[in-house]
Amino acid sequence: xxxxxxxxxxxxxxxxxxxxxxxxxxxxxxxxxxxxxxxxxxxxxxxxxxxxxxxxxxxxxxxxxxxxxxxxxxxxxxxxxxxxxxxxxxxxxxxxxxxxxxxxxxxxxxxxxxxxxxxxxxxxxxxxxxxxxxxxxxxxxxxxxxxxxxxxxxxxxxxxxxxxxxxxxxxxxxxxxxxxxxxxxxxxxxxxxxxxxxxxxxxxxxxxxxxxxxxxxxxxxxxxxxxxxxxxxxxxxxxxxxxxxxxxxxxxxxxxxxxxxxxxxxxxxxxxx
Numbered sequence: 001x002x003x004x005x006x007x008x009x010x011x012x013x014x015x016x017x018x019x020x021x022x023x024x025x026x027x028x029x030x031x032x033x034x035x036x037x038x039x040x041x042x043x044x045x046x047x048x049x050x051x052x053x054x055x056x057x058x059x060x061x062x063x064x065x066x067x068x069x070x071x072x073x074x075x076x077x078x079x080x081x082x083x084x085x086x087x088x089x090x091x092x093x094x095x096x097x098x099x100x101x102x103x104x105x106x107x108x109x110x111x112x113x114x115x116x117x118x119x120x121x122x123x124x125x126x127x128x129x130x131x132x133x134x135x136x137x138x139x140x141x142x143x144x145x146x147x148x149x150x151x152x153x154x155x156x157x158x159x160x161x162x163x164x165x166x167x168x169x170x171x172x173x174x175x176x177x178x179x180x181x182x183x184x185x186x187x188x189x190x191x192x193x194x195x196x197x198x199x200x201x202x203x204x205x206x207x208x209x210x211x212x213x214x215x216x217x218x219x220x221x222x223x224x225x226x227x228x229x230x231x232x233x234x235x236x237x238x239x240x241x242x243x244x245x246x247x248x249x250x251x252x253x254x255x256x257x258x259x260x261x262x263x264x265x266x267x268x269x270x271x272x273x
Contacts, residue, residue: 019077028077030162031085033155034088034144034155035047035088038148047142049095049099050090051087051088053087053103054082054090054100056083058106059079061103062076076107082106082107082127083099086106086124087103089143090102090138091139101135102127103124106127109121109126109127115269116269118265121261124215128254129251139251141206141211144203146206147202153209156210163217171233172222172230176234176236177208177212178233180208184241211254215254215257216260236253239260
């Protein structure tokens with residue numbers, strides 16, 4: 001009688017190499033480089049509690065949920081990314097527990113607000129808007145390097161373009177940034193340019209780039225096809241512009257992304273019917 005064949009587990013170094021070739025693995029590898037560089041401008045002692053709070057808050061919530069769903073303990077890599085992005089957007093002057101709660105809200109939103117098998121909202125964007133109203137949180141986007149030397153924007157561009165290319169979201173980024181700056185440029189010509197001039201320089205310029213490269217391109221909540229990416233980017237930019245003009249809220253870009261998330265969830269649901 002032939003003994004059943006078993007597949008030997010892959011060596012850990014091979015598994016790690018394969019993981020760090022994925023978009024999620026690359027982000028976990030590259031975003032800390034941005035955070036570390038940005039800390040030179042904001043101060044390591046100031047940003048460390050926010051970063052640790054965001055990552056731990058997300059991981060502690062996600063780890064037992066993954067254990068229940070998958071039947072084994074797994075590294076909550078998606079939660080780590082959510083916590084890190086939340087921390088890099090929040091003001092470093094926020095208490096560590098605010099970062100932890102915000103990141104935890106983002107993780108929970110993945111499981112509670114779903115369309116079919118996929119989460120509807122970008123977890124970090126949803127959490128940042130939700131806790132803005134809960135705790136009146138500040139958002140400085142320090143992780144986008146606005147307080148470091150201006151040359152540091154080259155690093156933001158390099159990492160952002162690399163990630164955007166790897167996740168095949170170049171049309172989406174170009175669509176969002178093109179529409180975003182077109183609308184505000186028109187506003188500068190036909191209205192009061194002083195109202196929008198800050199959007200073209202630090203920290204708002206860095207904020208738009210970080211948002212486009214690392215949040216708008218979120219694979220689970222953004223469309224894979226180029227045509228849909230163009231529409232998604234325009235929706236994000238147009239709604240962002242409307243929120244800025246009508247409300248002036250600090251989270252105007254995040255609000256645009258959440259509306260685009262709803263459109264994408266509707267599109268996917270309608271396609272399945």
